[in-house]
Amino acid sequence: MADAGLAESVLERLEKLDCGVDSQDVASVLSVDHQAIVGAVKSLQSLGELISAEQRSSKHWELTAEGKEIVEQGSHEARVFNAIPTEGLSQTDLMVESIEDTVQDKLVQVQKGLTGKLDEKEKNELKKRKLLSEVTVKSYWLTKGPSFSTTVTKQETDLTAEMIASGTWRDKKFKPYNFEALGVPPECGHLHPLMKVRTQFRQIFLEMGFTEMPTNNFIESSFWNFDSLFQPQQHPARDQHDTFFLSDPAVAKDFPMDYLERVKKVHSEGGYGSQGYKYDWKLEEAQKNLLRTHTTAVSARMLYKLAQQGKFTPVKYFSIDRVFRNETLDATHLAEFHQIEGVVADYGLTLGDLMGVLHQFFTKLGITKLRFKPAYNPYTEPSMEVFSYHEGLKKWVEVGNSGVFRPEMLLPMGIPEGVSVIAWGLSLERPTMIKYGINNIRELVGHKVNLQMVYDSPICRLDS
């Protein structure tokens, strides 16, 4: 706070006046620098409505350094005149016996503050000669405020431990807070929005009684990724253009051979009530290692394991993990993304049950209007695309895929006849992009994300 004494002097000065006063006049009366008065005014303003101060600006003329020299020593012309000795007067000089130094006179007037005595033309003339300059001064027009008083009670910025201990807070006045300003952001770390959404999906599956599958194996054999799912070896998904194959380690080993033989048979000859695909099934194709194209490869391993345990017990499985596609990249497709998958295996499950489970699942995401479109998938029959009604777009949009695993997939594994396995899947990225209003997937996933987006992203509640 500026000098309290000065502030009080300003108040005293103001008390005597009925109207108001310019802060410059106060400065000249109190013989202090104008800037000190400005400081005092500002500190008085912060104390509430003690005074009112209206900012204004005024212009006045000041002498330049050269101008000041002329006031002291006379104008250059006069100085020349005075320098000529009396003896050396020539004839012409007789014509002027004395001179009047008008430049000096005018500058003296300005120095005295009597600028008004000069007309504009004279002032501009002197300005051109760089003897005068026009200066703009910012000052305040001061008047008494609604709660004017000549005494200053110092306002405290904030409560201190000392005040609480001594009780002095009772007699203090506190500066008002500016509630318009934002607070100081806390120093903290942040979770990635895609991972926040993953946590929510995990939570939903757990609430629904689903057990998490071990999907921590990005590398998979073609056998588990395709063949076990009754996906024929000439299927386009098994093309180099769609799937990342490995050169090292290039092939998988240690297949359960009796199961592999059953898979080979159902592809090439049929069986289990199926015509099969009737082609020459090759072990070399099945051995090829790849980056898994879907987590369903893990579901296949889990169902095979389930079938090996002897007595069948119903299961509900889920997973959310990375899958890889050697696809053309664009604003919504990357070479890797997260697949969400749910699987239920039990005796007598129906297509109606699948739609019922999907209804429950999507209700937890805040999506209640669902409809199902027949679709094709090599390992499910029936296969259904799941559509939800988008209130914003006013149309049905695809939100996932689902189906009942084919007998040609389940029976060779040893899953008992009569057991149906229903499953569905969707990507994690798409709902996240919708949730957080992100149009380009690269702004969400990968190293090119803007961390500010991560810092600023709200918590994720999928149902609100």
Added chain:
Amino acid sequence: MPTVSVKRDLLFQALGKKYTDEEFDELCFEFGLELDEITSEKDIISREQGDVRAAGASDVVLYKIDVPANRYDLLCLEGLVRGLQVFKQKIEAPYYRRVGATDGKPQRFIITQETAVLRPHAVAAVLRNITFTQERYDSFIELQEKLHQNICRKRSLVAIGTHDLDTISGPFTYTAKAPDDICFKPLNQKEESTATELMRLYKNDSHLRHYLHIIEDEPHYPIIYDSNGVVLSMPPIINGDHSKISLKTKNVFIECTATDLTKAKIVLDMMVTMFSEYCAKPFTVEEVEVVCPDGSTCLYPDLAYRKELISGDTINQKVGIKESAESLARLLTRMCLKAEVTGKADEIEVEIPPTRSDVIHACDIMEDAAMAYGFNNIARTKPKTYTIANQLPLNKLSELLRLELAAAGFTEALTFALCSQEDIADKLGKKISDSRAVHISNPKTAEFQVARTTLLPGLLKTLAANRKLPLPLKLFEISDVVLKDDTTDVGARNNRRLCAVFYNKIPGFEVIHGLLDRVMQLLDVKPSRDQGYYIQAASDSIFFPGRCAEIISHGKSVGCLGVLHPDVINRFELTMPCSALDLDIEPFL
């Protein structure tokens, strides 16, 4: 999913009804199709080449319809209309018949031994007295193209050739010859060329160049001659110009050569079932006798009908409905699967026509019943399956640690599992041959050469992309890396890692060290030489000499931490000092 483009007005004319776009969209949805786009030739040209080029192009409305990948019978206007008309019960599904030649002597198609190593299979058929119009002709050509792109796997499995039978004379010989010994005038060319010259010519053909690789490196190319030595085609590349079909063609000879006989039969069946509609005797196809190298003969097209028995109860139980066998039979008939109750309990006899090669199991029949019933008319029920949920322990630990790391002031990054060799080797001052990285054989770009062996490069690239943000930057990621491992069936395994970086004007080793101590505290591992963890000086090309330590927990090395080497910082286009922590969290399960 293949997309079929049909003229709207032509479609509605054939369906005998005008639909609004919405109504037709709805019909598609019910039938498992998707009205993907409503456009016109003019729109398409204008979008691809600009308005100027589009001027004068047809503005006839086109429907682009997505068809399920296994429904080859819906890949042309004829098939779509037939399928929808039967579904809407406007017509009955036609019965497709193979008939003998009028003179009793079928065309003969002889396969020689030379084809065995290349494309050993062939099938053929004749469409007799067909009447083409411009639209029918266009559709005929378009269906071949759709089949080539889909079931034929870009001609590698099956290639179709169609010929004006009146310009050639049987018997036909399918053989293989050295490229220089093959000479003919190919479709739409003026000169005769040898096969060698043709392959060179087609290198620059935007369409054909995609098929050259199928035979290019073979010493012999497949070739089909008529009895006068006229070349019908050189499959799977090009037909001869001599036998090309036109609007005036009355008798069409269709041959399919293949590496997969099952698919060849399906493709031929599709071609003839779709277009025999326009023959003088609709839905009849004249047989061709195919003679195999061993002298055995087969008559084609196959046009096999198969019968399956299924109980109504099975369908009801799988779908979750309660329909009578009669009603289910009616539903199936609407899907081109002619069905009748046999009278034995609720048994239904279903006849699968040659057009429905997708029906290979009772579950496919069940699905068709459900589709005809309407998926959205099925009551949605809650299964009674009772199970207790379990989290995967590794994921549970990861989830808990993620929250704690964020609470410790670090921000979560999410980086790619695939990267370039450079990222995990050169940039870290290491040799790729020393790494345990798995290598991808067919990456389209360098970004997908290997699976990451460490999370660090991803975090450093994230820092580089965010250099404009205020310092310090504190990042972490808990995710999987992939390492070669002989003990697993695929020869590799994932490894869950925790990686964190601190990027500031000062290296901040103490910050990253403090984070390690905090993580160990959370994992309830005490600082101790024997029964806990400690760090000891180590050296690694990633870190600045003397500023790197190995983390030992219960006697085993579980990770490292340190101040990054300035070379590493530079190679990742960073400018400030940086310290990092890399920890294997699997030992703490």
